[in-house]
Amino acid sequence: MNEIKIFSPATVANVACGFDVLGFCLDSVGDDMVIRKTDKKGIHITKIEGFDLPFEAELNVAGVSALAMYNAIDVDFGFEIEIYKNIKPGSGIGSSAASAVGSVFGMNELIGRPFNKTQLTEFAIKGEALASKCEHADNLAPALFGGFTLVKSISPLKILEIPSPNDLYATIIHPQIEIKTSESRAVLPKEVLLSNAIAQWANLGSLVHALHTSDYDLISDSLNDIIVEPYRSTLIPHFNNVKKAAIENGALGAGISGSGPSIFSLSKSEQTALKVKNAMNDIYSKTGIKFEIHVSKINTEGVKII
Amino acid sequence: MNEIKIFSPATVANVACGFDVLGFCLDSVGDDMVIRKTDKKGIHITKIEGFDLPFEAELNVAGVSALAMYNAIDVDFGFEIEIYKNIKPGSGIGSSAASAVGSVFGMNELIGRPFNKTQLTEFAIKGEALASKCEHADNLAPALFGGFTLVKSISPLKILEIPSPNDLYATIIHPQIEIKTSESRAVLPKEVLLSNAIAQWANLGSLVHALHTSDYDLISDSLNDIIVEPYRSTLIPHFNNVKKAAIENGALGAGISGSGPSIFSLSKSEQTALKVKNAMNDIYSKTGIKFEIHVSKINTEGVKII
Incomplete structure (x- = not known):
């Protein structure tokens, strides 16, 4: 598999009483992304639709999390990222988290899933930090794990999956x-x-x-x-x-x-x-x-x- | 049934991260109490062993909670209370809560359980308040319900029973x-x-x-x-x-x-x-x-x- 298309969902963080720790995942709103292996090493953002965001990987949330993961693996190829952004940046429903999660999730799938979801969150935190100037995971965790999540701690990163009732x-x-x-x-x-x-x-x-x-x-x-x-x-x-x-x-x-x-x-x-x-x-x-x-x-x- | 002997357990409140809301119940420490129907109306503390506590119902934690319940029922008899106190007052393991809970639990049993455990807690709060000068239920709730309890709120009183693992x-x-x-x-x-x-x-x-x-x-x-x-x-x-x-x-x-x-x-x-x-x-x-x-x-x- 050399190319993958993914849906990276919007999320709601804080959820009233859970400031800074709780979040849940949505399914009707989210970004689409294509992640593709390429001979050219490194992380290359090749397409951005929906909103005006930087193409330089180091300045793009999806790029920064992708780079964090890329630097942790030893491969002789690179990745291209296409971003079809539906979640408006600054909306409060995890726009940057969706970008940060999408790239590392997609890359992980393409290389045979060496990382678990908590490890993927660690990479995604780097991207999220570019957008929000601090390392937090209350949008990242529900985007990666789905459902309700409680980020018990950031260092060490500990994410709990809380069950959610069917009719919510x-x-x-x-x-x-x-x-x-x-x-x-x-x-x-x-x-x-x-x-x-x-x-x-x-x-x-x-x-x-x-x-x-x-x-x-x-x-x-x-x-x-x-x-x-x-x-x-x-x-x-x-x-x-x-x-x-x-x-x-x-x-x-x-x-x-x-x-x-x-x-x-x-x-x-x-x-x-x-x-x-x-x-x-x-x-x-x-x-x-x-x-x-x-x-x-x-x-x-x-x-x-x- | 005119007389009942009960065991009213010690409890641990706060439980580290659950200050003011969480508590759990012990089984190897607690007070024994005898509650007895009597022709003489009112609440009468007739025996106290273990520690030196007041016999006047209005000045005794078990008496105050008993009076709170007694004033809410319409009966032509009274209750005698014997207290065999094993939990030292001021120990931090719910001594006053055990007293406050014991009397109302016993009386409720003797009159056919008209009150549920949350209602019994409401009465017991009055006794607990005599000892601690404020209305709280973080020891009362585990003493009445057993296991781990979370007092979500005092007004209205809302007590949640949290499951506890078997080997704890x-x-x-x-x-x-x-x-x-x-x-x-x-x-x-x-x-x-x-x-x-x-x-x-x-x-x-x-x-x-x-x-x-x-x-x-x-x-x-x-x-x-x-x-x-x-x-x-x-x-x-x-x-x-x-x-x-x-x-x-x-x-x-x-x-x-x-x-x-x-x-x-x-x-x-x-x-x-x-x-x-x-x-x-x-x-x-x-x-x-x-x-x-x-x-x-x-x-x-x-x-x-x-």
């Missing part, structure tokens, strides 16, 4: 505004009240338990973020209205996807997720802000060959 | 020193670094996952407390040596039980738990401080009729 669907609205990463970081306090931290870890422990037991009511009860959302939601127009409408229309909960501006909600059925979509649509249609809405089952497979 | 054993050393609750509270900071809070909730989420999957290595990896232990451990003589020795002798992890001074460790087998006991014994035998060591399987049943 996400609705995500992506307002087409830009929030600079630096800005979404700057609004966060360095210190938090111990009492708030306790409430947050009670919710996260509870959410992990709820996912294990397919307890939708408890999922709903646990989807609260009292640490980050009060700060970051101020950067997202109409956040509170969207969240309220989602819940009023049957969603189990809602919150900021990654560092925003996307807003995610989770629902118990596709029908409810579509109802939530309509409610979100009603609110944003009146704002004059361009937006996209995605409805997706939780993707338990992650990045895959297509 | 605790070793607990109780140095016979007094740490005042006010002192163990005063050392805690009101604010914590967000980065530390994130590490703590990653560990708690991970521990809940590990308990669900009987992953002993992950239990071990998750038993870290970077929020509270650095402060409170300074109040417990030889804490670091005991913790180190426990882990060197095969324990999965160790930490402060409740607010101390007891130190708990968890091990994969009874054999290891006994080895840990010997190691703890070696350290404390040289200190001149009186101590007790308990080895116990995780008690999945909780308070029970004997």
